[in-house]
Amino acid sequence: MVNSALERGIDEFNRGDFYACHDTLEALWMEAEDAERGFYQGILQIAVACYHLENANWRGAVTLLGEGTRRLRSYSPEHAGVQVARLREVGGQLLTRLQQLEPAAIAEFATTCQEHPFPLPKIDRTTAPEG
Numbered sequence: 001m002v003n004s005a006l007e008r009g010i011d012e013f014n015r016g017d018f019y020a021c022h023d024t025l026e027a028l029w030m031e032a033e034d035a036e037r038g039f040y041q042g043i044l045q046i047a048v049a050c051y052h053l054e055n056a057n058w059r060g061a062v063t064l065l066g067e068g069t070r071r072l073r074s075y076s077p078e079h080a081g082v083q084v085a086r087l088r089e090v091g092g093q094l095l096t097r098l099q100q101l102e103p104a105a106i107a108e109f110a111t112t113c114q115e116h117p118f119p120l121p122k123i124d125r126t127t128a129p130e131g
Contacts, residue, residue, distance in 0.1 A: 010082070018048065039072070041068075045068030046068035056107035061098055072088050083123075090121045
C-alpha cells in the first residue's frame, strides 16, 4: 500500500506546488525509520531546488538538486511506488543545465522553463494511487 502522505507530496510536486510538497514530505522524513529518511529527504530537496529555481536562486537550486539526486542513489530504481531512477535522471539533467548557466542568468532560464518547458522533474509512479 502506498503511503497517503507520500501520494499527497507526489501530487503537490507534480503540480509544481514545491513549498507544500516540502512541508508534506518533511513530516514524513521526520517520522521515518532510518532506512527511509534519505528517500523522503532526497525528494523534498529536489522539490526545494525547484522552488529556488522559480525564485531565481541559482545557488539554492544547484545545491539542493545535487544533494537530492545524490541522496536518492541509495534507493532502487523503483522504490515505494516512485520511479526513483527517472527522478534522478531528470533532476541530474536540470542540475547539469543550471551548472552551465551564469548565476545571473537563472531568472531568464526559470521564465523560459515556464514558457517552453525544460523538463523539470516530475515524480512518476510505479503503482497507481490507491482509492
